[in-house]
Amino acid sequence: MDAKTVCLAVLSQGEASGYEIRKSVEEGPFGHIQDIGFSSIYPALSRLREDGLVSVTELTQEGRPDKKIYRLTSDGRLSLLNALKDPTESDRVRSDFLFRMLFADILPPSIIDSMIDARMDEIQTRLTRLDARAARGFESIGEEFVNGFAATVQRAMAVYIEENRHQLVAAALAPSRAVAE
Amino acid sequence: MDAKTVCLAVLSQGEASGYEIRKSVEEGPFGHIQDIGFSSIYPALSRLREDGLVSVTELTQEGRPDKKIYRLTSDGRLSLLNALKDPTESDRVRSDFLFRMLFADILPPSIIDSMIDARMDEIQTRLTRLDARAARGFESIGEEFVNGFAATVQRAMAVYIEENRHQLVAAALAPSRAVAE
DNA sequence: AACAATATATATCATATTGATATAATACTA
DNA sequence: TAGTATTATATCAATATGATATATATTGTT
Numbered sequence: 001m002d003a004k005t006v007c008l009a010v011l012s013q014g015e016a017s018g019y020e021i022r023k024s025v026e027e028g029p030f031g032h033i034q035d036i037g038f039s040s041i042y043p044a045l046s047r048l049r050e051d052g053l054v055s056v057t058e059l060t061q062e063g064r065p066d067k068k069i070y071r072l073t074s075d076g077r078l079s080l081l082n083a084l085k086d087p088t089e090s091d092r093v094r095s096d097f098l099f100r101m102l103f104a105d106i107l108p109p110s111i112i113d114s115m116i117d118a119r120m121d122e123i124q125t126r127l128t129r130l131d132a133r134a135a136r137g138f139e140s141i142g143e144e145f146v147n148g149f150a151a152t153v154q155r156a157m158a159v160y161i162e163e164n165r166h167q168l169v170a171a172a173l174a175p176s177r178a179v180a181e
Numbered sequence: 182m183d184a185k186t187v188c189l190a191v192l193s194q195g196e197a198s199g200y201e202i203r204k205s206v207e208e209g210p211f212g213h214i215q216d217i218g219f220s221s222i223y224p225a226l227s228r229l230r231e232d233g234l235v236s237v238t239e240l241t242q243e244g245r246p247d248k249k250i251y252r253l254t255s256d257g258r259l260s261l262l263n264a265l266k267d268p269t270e271s272d273r274v275r276s277d278f279l280f281r282m283l284f285a286d287i288l289p290p291s292i293i294d295s296m297i298d299a300r301m302d303e304i305q306t307r308l309t310r311l312d313a314r315a316a317r318g319f320e321s322i323g324e325e326f327v328n329g330f331a332a333t334v335q336r337a338m339a340v341y342i343e344e345n346r347h348q349l350v351a352a353a354l355a356p357s358r359a360v361a362e
Numbered sequence: 363a364a365c366a367a368t369a370t371a372t373a374t375c376a377t378a379t380t381g382a383t384a385t386a387a388t389a390c391t392a
Numbered sequence: 393t394a395g396t397a398t399t400a401t402a403t404c405a406a407t408a409t410g411a412t413a414t415a416t417a418t419t420g421t422t
Contacts, residue, residue: 001280003408009280019371029283033276040408042373065371065415084284088277088296090303095214096269098330099182099190102210103265104323115269122271141352142285149279149341156337160330171322183378200400221379223402248400 001083003044004053006036008072008080011054015071018042029133029143032126032150045070053079104168116165123158127151182264184225185234187217189253189261192235196252199223210314210324213307213331226251234260285349297346304339308332 001009009030010021018041025036045068048054053076059067072080097119104112130151138144182190191202191211199222206217226249229235234257240248253261278300285293311332319325 001275001277009284012284017371018373019369030280033274033279035273035275035409037409038372039374039410043407061371067371081287084281084288085292088281088299091274091276091278092216093214093272093274094182094216095272096182097272098214098327099211100265100269101326101330102321102323103190103193104326105321106262107265111266118269140283140286141348142283145282145285145345145349146279148345149282149338152337152341153334156333157330160333164326164329167322168326198400199402200398216380218380219401220381220403224378242400 001034003036003040004048005080005083006030006034007041007044007048007070008053008076008083011070011072012077012080015069017067017069018045019067021045021070029146031129033146048076052076101168105171109169112169113165116161116168120158120161123154123161127154127158130154182215184217184221185229186261186264187211187215188222188225188229188251189234189257189264192251192253193258193261196250198248198250199226200248202226202251210327212310214327229257233257282349286352290350294346294350297342297349301339301342304335304342308335308339311335 006025007021010016010024010028013024016024018038021041022036022038025031025034045054048070049056053073054070055073057069057071059069061067097115100107100115101112130147133147134144134151138147187206188202191197191205191209194205197205199219202222203217203219206212206215226235230237230251234254235251236254238250238252240250242248278296281288281296282293311328314328315325315332319328
């Protein structure tokens, strides 16, 4: 999903500023499926406004920078629905962790080990967040489905890593492959 | 991992042209963890050559465009090892599929259903590829670990989707949420 | 109380990545 | 024989990313 659609999606759940869109994507149900930074959000919102898909209200605040509150227009709502109906692209994963694991037999075992530890910590943190969200309840079936999906995947990863990590570290201790020729 | 490191990583397994690097990333063990297109590869290779991390041999071919064969230099090999030792960034997933599932209750059930079918097909295709690779045997422990990891995750996804899809479609049939105000 | 860090808020810049398109010949398929 | 796939490199426009700038209030630490 491109930045514009992500903004529309967040705004479909209520008006928000650019800053709030960022927070919402980071902390909300989009958290594990999307990333978005300010440098994507602000240009996207400008384009959406030009195209009449969102409207803006400037809010003067004391003590804080002024806020620009964006709201979906009816065109925007329609445009979101159409985008959601488009056929989905394949999921993409980019894993720094797995990339390195491919080279486990040419890296020092201590590094492999600490990378695995770090990864397990991350998985635990994510699971804690997902469980906390589940405990708070969901706003829609979709949110529940996605939360459960993410939790299932994280758990499967954790089990697999724990069951297979020793082989990786053992290989790192007894290297068998050179870094090409 | 940036395009330069990906190129170095592929070249660590033997010399290759830009075209071959692409194929190798798409079909090889990097397949489910990295994406890379020509428009990233060619500039990356130029930079690597400027920096002395790869060397080039031009190969004139009849019938085909000339080939530029890239080879790691010893600086390049060192640079790759250093990059691999750097701490890993968090894994990133971007899922068009899950993004849409979040809006299951405002989309037509037939669309939800066919998106789920398409996703299941994709998972099956990936699993077939991963199993085929496993049957051919692995070149390193790392490759085996990553292949098993990917297969485990795909299987967990398939099970979860099959067990929960009916709820999503049911929700789509009986919408309960509006597209905001 | 002083100081550092975090949260609120928008914006821009350089760099990196992506998707589309150009070019060109062979090999395979319907 | 027409169309598509494969081999091969390259560039361009549109996006996306990461870093940095700016400014103040609140919260946390020593």
